[in-house]
Amino acid sequence: MPDLPDMPHDEKLVADLLGTIDPNDLASLKFSFSRYQQFDDEFPTAVLAYVAGQLGVVVWNLSPGQENDYHMHPSTEHIHIFLEGECEYQLGDQPPFRVGVGDAVMVPAEVPHGVRNIGEGRASYAAVTSPGPYEKVRVERP
16 A cells, blocks of 8 residues: 555545555446545545556545645646535635536646635545645645
């Protein structure tokens, strides 16, 4: 198993499904993101789906009002693909904008970003991350 990232104490990390997507088992490579949509009323929840090879895939799950704090990653880039709900997205010094099911946001390394569930229901997004060491650095919002 790869080294797991250190998570802030106000976020929940779920790693028990890690390994269910296995590049050596071709049948496991077709999967449903719904399997990784796990919510906690108290904490934003990151469910690790795949952390191997050249990719990392994490599903972030936010109950109403929860957020993935404004932060940046010094050496990795990723794309966020929204699976459920309605969120407010802040990217760099741009004004916040709304995203929903089917929307995607590219995030280069060193660009601050944050996601907040602004809907009345649950929200989820898949974060697909480039190779490199995972580091989450919280920064002030503009």
